[in-house]
Amino acid sequence: MPGVKITDTTLRDGHQSLWATRMHTEDMLPVAEKIDAAGYHSLEVWGGATFDVCLRFLNEDPWERLRKLKRVIKKTPIQMLLRGQSLVGYQHYPDDLVEAFVCKMVENGIDIIRVFDALNDIRNMETSMRVGKKAGAHVQAAVVYTISPVHTTEHYLETAKNLAEMGADSICIKDMAGLLTPHNAYELVRKLKEEPGLPVQLHSHYIGGLALATYLKAVEAGVDVIDTASVPLAFGASQPPVETVVRAFKGTPHDTGLDISLLFEIADYFEQLRRQKGYERGVTRINDMRVFEHQVPGGMITNLVSQLEEQKSAHLLPAVLEEIPKVRKELGYPPLVTPTSQIVGTQAVLNVLTGERYKLIPGEVKAYIQGLYGKPPAPLDTLVSRRVLGDGEPISCRPADLLEQRLDKARNEIKNLARSDEDVITYALFPQVTIKFLGGGGPSPSETAPGAGKTIKPAGAPGPAEEDAEMDLQQIKELVNLINQTDISELTFKQDGVKLAIRKSGAAGAGSREIEVEAEAEDEINPVMLETVPAAAVESVAAAENQGTVVNSPMVGTFYNAPAPDAPPFVKVGSRVEKGQTVCIIEAMKLMNEIEAEVTGIVTKVMVENAQPVEFNQPLLVIQEN
Secondary structure: OOOEEEEEHHHHHHHHOOOOOOOOHHHHHHHHHOOOOOOOOOOEEEOOOOHHHHHHOOOHHHHHHHHHHHHOOOOOEEEEEOOOOHHHOOOOHHHHHHHHHHHHHOOOOOEEEEEEOOOOOHHHHHHHHHHHOOOOOEEEEEEOOOOOOOOHHHHHHHHHHHHHHHOOOOOEEOOOOOOOOOOHHHHHHHHHOOOOOOOOEEEOOOOOHHHHHHHHHHHHHOOOOEEEEEEEHHHOOOOOOOEEEEEEHOOOOOOOOOHHHHHHHHHHHHHHHHHHHHHOOOOHHHHHHHHHOOOOHHHHHHHHHHHHHHHHHHHHHHHHHHHHHHHHOOOOOOOOOOOOOOOHHHOOOOOOOOOOOOOOOOHHHHHHHHHOOOOOOOOHHHHHHHHHHOOOOOOOOOOOHHHOHHHHHHHHHOOOOOOOOOHHHHHHHHHHHHHHHOOOOOOHHHHOOOOOOOOEEOOOOOOOOOOOOOEEHHHHHOOOOOOHHHOOOOEEEEEEEEEEEEEEEOOOOOOOOEEEEEEOOOOOOOOOOOOOEEHHHHHHHHHHOOEEEEOOOOOEEEOOOOOOOOOOOOOOOEEEEEEOEEEEEEOOOEEEEEEEEEEEEEEEEEEEOOEEEEOOOOOEEEEOOO
């Protein structure tokens, strides 16, 4: 048989799995021509988290990245990962937006579209596959591989057969958690080659340590293409290294034909880049080796660690990994791949952080239980589903059939900022982030630096044109707590020319409940500007408690007072709210988490401005019960 072909994932899944997708376009372009000359079957450079991260953290236009890469990569087909009806987002989008997005990405340079649905619900792949083929792309339909009582070889074969009937040009086995064992790979590939008989590609992750052996057996069984990454971005949560795979098949009937010398030149470039950026090499940790227990994909573990560090709760990772299989079972064994990995993972994190299971249920989890992501592989836990559905039933139709057309409305909403059709599509996918990006409010490089913290501009300091003084919010909180819990009546704190005074306004001594925070700039200084948090955010929790019930943020994230940029706010001062009513959204861990009132009453104070970052347990608003 001819040699096995290889898709390079370095510029997409490689840095998504190991570097939190933080590679800039300017990091890719200098080496893109060499990668193009290496002899790969295709190059995966777009899709997945790259689109979102470009906008949110790198201040880059993802469409422009695609165009720039296409101008340099002239020999090798460019490939992208598409989340079916979710496109590159974390929710389902209406058909008009799916059609526009797929047409535009092909127009901008995509040759091969790998389409998958997190639940293997092929109804959610129909539109993107149909439009992709009509636009002239090679449509590769993916079968998401996982392990559960309902995910059998027969399930995968039946799914692949149905996808072939829908017009798939090839089939991909998407093993995002590295759960496919060598002998199971041999059996599955052999049977897929028999029926439906389309070309088969295997995508696996090294996380559990089996991927190389799995690739060897898959090639023996006749797999046509396998996915690898350049060695500095391989191993660990990423794919196996291309250099090892090429050497393993050298001189055999499966010889890849890739230029090993050129591959090492490419690896040298990425190794220098890795050291420059301070990223670690991919390693297989003990938690990774336990993947067959928790079944968490490598990229998801990376995100979990990052999310827990943001919440200052990294020590809770073992508890979260223990909680994830429980949540997954209760939600009907969804494969842990975007967006269901975020849905299950975030619910598990919240269960652990709050200390009460399902006390806080994000909107996306509710939508999943309602059937708005598709049909779960297995029945849901009755108690969990009843918390969301009551006596109701989940929907049974294709979820997108319930969605209103979005594109024309988005075009009208963004007409004063949009520069192109691509901008309109981007806004329709990520409204809040796109407005910030197009309005020139994208994050500064310092926001993406490791360990970048939240800061606060003191009251009375100069405005945006003269932002002179920044104070560390967490330090202020610690000082507020200190003075509130001791006999100290006043503290003065100085940092970078900023003088901060914290004092009790009532009688001296412990027990005084009113705290005043006053800050002023002493000197003209110009520290690095990070994120600005309103001064109201550091008002004493103790003082707020006297006014009513304080709604605190259950996580680090971004506060939104409305469901969409053009929508009225959930609440404002004077609003009457009922227990269980949504009062705001905290965007965190890739989900829009709806925060609900725990009491019925009147909103007496809103302590955070829209689209501002918030810390864990930061007061958001106050409700006076009545």
